[in-house]
Amino acid sequence: xxxxxxxxxxxxxxxxxxxxxxxxxxxxxxxxxxxxxxxxxxxxxxxxxxxxxxxxxxxxxxxxxxxxxxxxxxxxxxxxxxxxxxxxxxxxxxxxxxxxxxxxxxxxxxxxxxxxxxxxxxxxxxxxxxxxxxxxxxxxxxxxxxxxxxxxxxxxxxxxxxxxxxxxxxxxxxxxxxxxxxxxxxxxxxxxxxxxxxxxxxxxxxxxxxxxxxxxxxxxxxxxxxxxxxxxxxxxxxxxxxxxxxxxxxxxxxxxxxxxxxxxxxxxxxxxxxxxxxxxxxxxxxxxxxxxxxxxx
Numbered sequence: 001x002x003x004x005x006x007x008x009x010x011x012x013x014x015x016x017x018x019x020x021x022x023x024x025x026x027x028x029x030x031x032x033x034x035x036x037x038x039x040x041x042x043x044x045x046x047x048x049x050x051x052x053x054x055x056x057x058x059x060x061x062x063x064x065x066x067x068x069x070x071x072x073x074x075x076x077x078x079x080x081x082x083x084x085x086x087x088x089x090x091x092x093x094x095x096x097x098x099x100x101x102x103x104x105x106x107x108x109x110x111x112x113x114x115x116x117x118x119x120x121x122x123x124x125x126x127x128x129x130x131x132x133x134x135x136x137x138x139x140x141x142x143x144x145x146x147x148x149x150x151x152x153x154x155x156x157x158x159x160x161x162x163x164x165x166x167x168x169x170x171x172x173x174x175x176x177x178x179x180x181x182x183x184x185x186x187x188x189x190x191x192x193x194x195x196x197x198x199x200x201x202x203x204x205x206x207x208x209x210x211x212x213x214x215x216x217x218x219x220x221x222x223x224x225x226x227x228x229x230x231x232x233x234x235x236x237x238x239x240x241x242x243x244x245x246x247x248x249x250x251x252x253x254x255x256x257x258x259x260x261x262x263x264x265x266x267x268x269x270x271x272x273x274x275x276x277x278x279x280x281x282x283x284x285x286x287x288x289x290x291x292x293x294x295x296x297x
Contacts, residue, residue: 037270056271063259068272071250072279078166078251079230085170086226087219090177095207097178098185105186109179116175124239127168131155131240155241158248165237165249169230177222184218185211216293223291224284231280252276 037056039047050056061068097108130137131154142148154164188211196206212219234253241249252272260269 033270033273036267037274039267041266042264050267056267057275059265059268060259060271060275063265063268067247067250068252068255070247071252071255072275074162074249075231075233075251077162078169078233079227081166082169082230083223083226086174086177087222090174090181090222091219093173093178094181094185095211097182105182109182112173112178113175115173120235121239123168123172124236127236128155128240131164131168156245158246161241161245161248165240168240169233169236174226176225180218180222181215184215188214213293216291220287220291220293223287227283227287228280231276231283252279 036047038050038053039056040050041047093112097105100108133139133151133153133156136151136154138154139148139151142152152160155161192210192214193206196210201209232253233251234257237249237251237254238257244250244254253276256269256272256276259265259272
């Protein structure tokens with residue numbers, strides 16, 4: 001052990017800042033939240049044990065008439081639509097960019113990615129104005145086209161509010177998917193396509209039998225990435241519909257925010273956060289098992 005430390009110990013000094021940062025700002029808060037989820041925390045008394053110890057987890061699903069269950073449902077619906085759309089649109093756009101020259105490829109990659117640096121709050125506020133029932137752009141265009149005679153209450157009608165949030169996410173270009181899919185397609189050896197052409201394969205057949213299987217690892221990464229992001233959606237919902245519209249647009253993270261920072265039920269909020277963690281971990285395991293690929297090139 002001492003020999004190993006003498007030979008390699010100095011190398012760990014290079015990663016020490018990262019380890020310390022991770023421990024202080026991520027690992028320790030996560031562990032503290034886990035402990036908090038089994039007790040009642042107040043600034044005056046600190047953490048107080050509760051009986052039974054799992055009471056916060058029960059309250060997480062029963063408080064406010066079980067709104068957390070509806071939040072889970074809304075989150076799942078949001079995730080299914082947005083993740084599917086992001087992967088499909090990113091794949092199609094990257095496929096259309098790939099045949100272009102290098103300069104045009106770089107141009108479109110940059111053009112699609114630049115909007116991704118825009119703040120989620122700014123995007124949410126923009127869509128809030130677009131969906132405004134009185135003078136919003138969406139109703140203006142639909143009225144001019146003769147498709148509606150009365151304004152649609154996009155974000156004030158509980159029946160369509162969640163759909164409006166989902167639509168706004170689906171109409172946002174998946175910049176990360178476009179860039180990563182494009183890079184992955186560009187790394188596929190041209191010999192594979194040339195051999196397929198000799199066998200009489202057309203563009204669609206080459207795309208289906210060569211391109212898609214060889215970018216499966218990137219697809220897995222993006223599916224997991226977008227799934228985590230969709231499960232943690234907050235800024236878009238909160239900026240577009242701060243009131244929640246009769247809980248119609250509540251998501252898991254908005255519920256965590258309500259319990260922790262509005263009602264100051266820190267134990268319940270921590271319990272809900274760990275329910276979210278278990279959901280993300282479970283879905284990620286399923287995705288890894290179903291999309292993993294052993295293809296190498």
